[in-house]
Amino acid sequence: MSGHRPLRADERAELDWLRDENALLRTERDVLLRLAAGFARDAGAWPARRPAPHDPAR
Template identity: 60%
Template sequence: MEATRDPIDGDERAELHWLRKENAFLRVQLDVLTDIATGYARDVDRILRLRARG
């Protein structure tokens, strides 16, 4: 017996569209925050190395 899928209704389609946009936005935020954190970690490492020398 083969199961048939019900097509999604208008509300579900709108929610899916919203979730996809939200997911894309969150991925951009993650990329930005990762870049910021990486830069911060490099700066702190550089400062600590300079302090250790002198």
């Protein structure tokens, strides 16, 4: 780690906060994508999910 210095306490706190915020935003994005896909399916704009050819429930 040449040229790198340890993070100060305030820098570490900000980095931790940003990582938490990033995780939250990714979760929110995933939820919104699933909701949008559900609305699109309900409106008939998105095909219904079909089982995979190897799906034993088929």
